[in-house]
Amino acid sequence: MKFQRVAALTNKEVKKTVREPAVLFMIFLFPVVFVLAFGASFGGLGATQPVYTIGVVNMDQANIANYTQAFIGALSDTKILSVQVYGDNQTAQNDLSQGKIQAVMVIPSGFSQSLASYCAAPEDPSKWVNATVSLYLDKGSVVATQAMPPIIQRVITAFTGQNQQPASPISLQIASLIETRQVSAFEFMAPGMFTFASIFLIMMVAQSFTQDRENGMMKRIRITPTTSTEFMISQVLSYMLIALIQAIIVFAAVYLVGFKPNVEFSSYALAFILVLIFSLSNVGFGLITATVAKTSGAATGIAFLFVLPQLFLGTFVGASLSSSAQIVSKFVPSYYVTDALTSLLLRKAAATSPTILFDLTIVSASCIAILALGIILYAKYYKI
Amino acid sequence: MNKFAIIMESVVKRFEDVVALDGVSFKVAKGELFGLLGPNGAGKTTTVNVLCGLLKPTSGSAFVGGYDVQKESAKVKELIGVCPQETAIYPYLTGAENVELFGNLYALDKNTLKARRDMLLVKMGLTQDAKRRVEKYSGGMKRRLSLILALIHDPQIIFLDEPTVGMDPQSRRAVWDFMGELKKEGKTIFLTTHYMEEAEALCDRVGIIDHGRLIAIDSPKELISKNEVKNLEEVFIKFTGRKIREEL
Numbered sequence A: 001m002k003f004q005r006v007a008a009l010t011n012k013e014v015k016k017t018v019r020e021p022a023v024l025f026m027i028f029l030f031p032v033v034f035v036l037a038f039g040a041s042f043g044g045l046g047a048t049q050p051v052y053t054i055g056v057v058n059m060d061q062a063n064i065a066n067y068t069q070a071f072i073g074a075l076s077d078t079k080i081l082s083v084q085v086y087g088d089n090q091t092a093q094n095d096l097s098q099g100k101i102q103a104v105m106v107i108p109s110g111f112s113q114s115l116a117s118y119c120a121a122p123e124d125p126s127k128w129v130n131a132t133v134s135l136y137l138d139k140g141s142v143v144a145t146q147a148m149p150p151i152i153q154r155v156i157t158a159f160t161g162q163n164q165q166p167a168s169p170i171s172l173q174i175a176s177l178i179e180t181r182q183v184s185a186f187e188f189m190a191p192g193m194f195t196f197a198s199i200f201l202i203m204m205v206a207q208s209f210t211q212d213r214e215n216g217m218m219k220r221i222r223i224t225p226t227t228s229t230e231f232m233i234s235q236v237l238s239y240m241l242i243a244l245i246q247a248i249i250v251f252a253a254v255y256l257v258g259f260k261p262n263v264e265f266s267s268y269a270l271a272f273i274l275v276l277i278f279s280l281s282n283v284g285f286g287l288i289t290a291t292v293a294k295t296s297g298a299a300t301g302i303a304f305l306f307v308l309p310q311l312f313l314g315t316f317v318g319a320s321l322s323s324s325a326q327i328v329s330k331f332v333p334s335y336y337v338t339d340a341l342t343s344l345l346l347r348k349a350a351a352t353s354p355t356i357l358f359d360l361t362i363v364s365a366s367c368i369a370i371l372a373l374g375i376i377l378y379a380k381y382y383k384i
Numbered sequence B: 001m002n003k004f005a006i007i008m009e010s011v012v013k014r015f016e017d018v019v020a021l022d023g024v025s026f027k028v029a030k031g032e033l034f035g036l037l038g039p040n041g042a043g044k045t046t047t048v049n050v051l052c053g054l055l056k057p058t059s060g061s062a063f064v065g066g067y068d069v070q071k072e073s074a075k076v077k078e079l080i081g082v083c084p085q086e087t088a089i090y091p092y093l094t095g096a097e098n099v100e101l102f103g104n105l106y107a108l109d110k111n112t113l114k115a116r117r118d119m120l121l122v123k124m125g126l127t128q129d130a131k132r133r134v135e136k137y138s139g140g141m142k143r144r145l146s147l148i149l150a151l152i153h154d155p156q157i158i159f160l161d162e163p164t165v166g167m168d169p170q171s172r173r174a175v176w177d178f179m180g181e182l183k184k185e186g187k188t189i190f191l192t193t194h195y196m197e198e199a200e201a202l203c204d205r206v207g208i209i210d211h212g213r214l215i216a217i218d219s220p221k222e223l224i225s226k227n228e229v230k231n232l233e234e235v236f237i238k239f240t241g242r243k244i245r246e247e248l
Helices: A003-020 A021-042 A063-077 A089-097 A109-119 A144-157 A175-179 A185-199 A201-215 A217-223 A227-258 A265-292 A297-316 A316-320 A323-331 A332-347 A354-381 B046-050 B073-079 B094-104 B110-122 B139-152 B169-184 B196-202 B220-226 B232-240
Strands: A050-058 A081-086 A101-108 A129-136 A168-172 B004-015 B018-029 B033-037 B060-065 B080-081 B155-160 B186-195 B205-210 B215-218
Touching: A003 A021, A003 A201, A003 A265, A003 A297, A003 A332, A003 B094, A021 A185, A021 A227, A050 A063, A050 A144, A063 A101, A063 A109, A063 A144, A081 A089, A081 B186, A089 A101, A089 B186, A101 B073, A109 A129, A109 A168, A129 A144, A144 A316, A144 B196, A175 A227, A175 B155, A185 A227, A185 A265, A185 A332, A201 A217, A201 A227, A201 A265, A201 A297, A201 B220, A217 B080, A217 B169, A217 B215, A227 A265, A227 A354, A265 A297, A265 A354, A316 B046, A332 B232, B004 B046, B004 B186, B018 B046, B018 B060, B018 B186, B018 B205, B018 B215, B033 B196, B046 B060, B046 B080, B046 B155, B046 B186, B073 B080, B080 B139, B080 B169, B094 B139, B139 B155, B139 B169, B169 B186, B169 B196, B196 B215, B196 B232, B205 B220, B205 B232, B215 B220, B215 B232, B220 B232
Parallel strands: A050 A081, A050 A101, A129 A168, B033 B186, B033 B205, B080 B155, B155 B186
Antiparallel strands: A101 A129, B004 B018, B004 B060, B205 B215
């Protein structure tokens, strides 16, 4: 294999992306414009009522009059919350940072004593023993931060006497939101924007291959000593490079708009690596499209068969998916990329945390498999 | 040492029900300028594609530079330069960038590539436009650039598939002169054309192909004198009963 050939073809492909206005728009401008417009319009919609998993850390060993267990039972009775009890706060926080649960509630040691004091003298606040329930929320979930605090507040209110009195010895402290600023809807969508932008490479790859076939360039390159391996490596490298440039541009755009994740450099590095790995599957899907499509026009249409599921099931667009759609989304690579990016950039999960490693494994395996399938199919029907 | 640069032996090429080449056999000597004449759809481009290794013959065999085209295609690709019928050039690259790309695909070193690029751009009259993107070139300029891409690596055997189609008379004359220079350098040139005057002016020998069959092969002078006609056009009419350009 000669690197000179690979470099020349990679250089050519990058120049094409930069110099052709239609390609330039589709790869770099369209995703950002679309994301901003679409995200602003539909980002918060949700058709069905989902169930949110809340981790409960019970520090109240006294459990006077079984108040604590009754309170936990009341949370479950809402049908909106699925309660998962943890033995310690650290384990619960780890699961929260990896997106396994949407919130952690810490019931303080004096909780049951506080409720007992309230029940003994409901009309005399001077005799109440105050307690504060801490709530930690998943900053990577728009529903967790917006929907869960009022739900829990209503449970507390209902639990302390089924009345409308605002006074209660139990107060809810939303730890995550007190400690940090409010996360905007735009920021919730930001990790998905990286995935969203990269998906459009499918169309570009498919068009590039079909156009080169149509205008005889593929045939012309086959006459040269360039091998199939050199050609395919150059294509993969060039689209990985384009994906990297694209990710940098999208990052700059979302940063300017207000997405400024306070995470370590390793998290940023892994985020970009994930986008690069994801671009392999887009090259693969592009090759599959180019295999099926006879013309570049047809390639554009057929590419949407791969673009749309990835788009709606695996990016920020899928924030309000139904439960059945959420199950289907587990079968598209973009879901795992967005999930990992959300964990890294919003939930501040460590790069070595199990969820990130799981997502990384799934993304790597699926993307390499899709790329291999694309190359095999294309090579079977069209010589490279 | 084999004195033939190109050998085709009983090559048949079928595309489903269509027989594109029907038992074609011929030999082209080293240093010869050989022309394959015929109307559109006669099998000229299929012949070139088989010789370049782009198409696998249904039966028969082809050798270029002494190598079996199917079994030793990598060696054949090092020897040949091909100017295809379609103007296959990247429109978003400049003329010079297209030339450099193909020079790199042939793994030329930097100095050789630069020297060959500059020399060929001068000969084809494209130096002034070398830094312009090809999408702004005229049809004739694109054809001349396409020829440069085929010759950038100084190949020993050159396949030119209708190289002057769409060119203005001045450009065509420049290409003819250049082909003459290549022949003087000892290159073997395989030219397909449906311009009879081009074949008469340039070729040492011509083969006339129609409906995938090679119906005559000889020097233009011999073909004209043996058939007692005035030119190659009349030779074609005598063999097929129609003019070569009627089907254009």
